[in-house]
Amino acid sequence: MAIVTTKAIVLSSLKYGDTSLIVKCYTENDGIKSYMLRGILKPKKKGIKAAYFQPLTQLQIVAKHNSKNTLNSIKEVQVIQPYKTIHADIVKQSVVFFLSEVLASSIQEEEQNKTLYSYLETAFTWLDVHDKIANFHLLFLLNLTGFLGFYPDMSQTNKAGFNLLEGVFSDDIQDKNVIHHNNFHQFKKLLGINFDAIENVSYSKDERQLVLQTIIKYFKLHLGSFREPKSLQVLETVFS
Known part of the structure; x- marks a missing residue:
């Protein structure tokens, strides 16, 4: 003790x-x-x-x-x-419930990881003080994969698709784990950017949902413990 x-x-x-x-x-x-x-x-x-x-x-x-x-x-x-705005803003609250569910399902280790802790701290403080947050959860989840060990390998970004299972870009668009065409194009917009750049990323409601479903699938393929968040539907509603 x-x-x-x-x-x-x-x-x-x-x-x-x-x-x-x-x-x-x-x-x-x-x-x-x-x-x-x-x-x-x-x-x-x-x-x-x-x-x-x-x-x-x-x-x-x-x-x-x-x-x-x-x-x-x-x-x-x-x-x-x-927090100044998170608990008073219904949209931010929905994001927070969703992300807390994802984190509870994704992080299992009882060991120190100060860089991950610092990322979470910085991200949630950013969410609290900014207004344009419609894509925040998408970038938050994608960047979180870096701390969990499966951020996309960025060495061959010129290929036609991305293999969600392997975490690499691929030209084999027949493979069921490879996203391509519009799905791939929308997913790719988030790669390599930080939170201050997300207001420059534009998505329609359908594109945002498509990218979120892709990222959820990516988590499921890489984390055996991962369960689809119950609050996913609520989140999709607030950004409709």
Whole structure:
């Protein structure tokens, strides 16, 4: 059992019994950790509040981490990057619910990865302060593949298609895993850019959905643990 002070990003919270929550976080020090917060939903409960554990909230926590794979506990918590717009904006909220689901399904490691943590922190702060965010989730997911180990190999981008299973560009457009023509063209628009460039990428509603479905398929092919997010339909509705 170790007492750890670490930054943490909330990925999910699940009600346990009538008054408790089980919260899953991505921590800067130790990767994925789950915590039991007993009695946090009791009325007039003093101390740690349930409101701190909304999806993708950025926290500083003092926690007890044990080595026996059981639930950990949190002793102290504070919000270190209070969002100004995310919780008040229905579109941003939909994006946040969707991305928190994807992250909870994609990241399994209980080990430190400071570059991934820094990427998440920077991305969600960017989302909070910008208005043109219709393509944010697409670029966020595509760039996330770099930290998960399957960002597209950019060495032969002049080929006619992209093989989602192999992660490489390909001329074999008969292969069922190779995207080509319009699907490929739309997917390619996101490669090699950062968040400040996404307002220059234009998609129709149908193109945006096509690219999202392609990226979801890419995740499914590379991550055995990946489940299609329940909030996918909601996300498609808000950007219609």
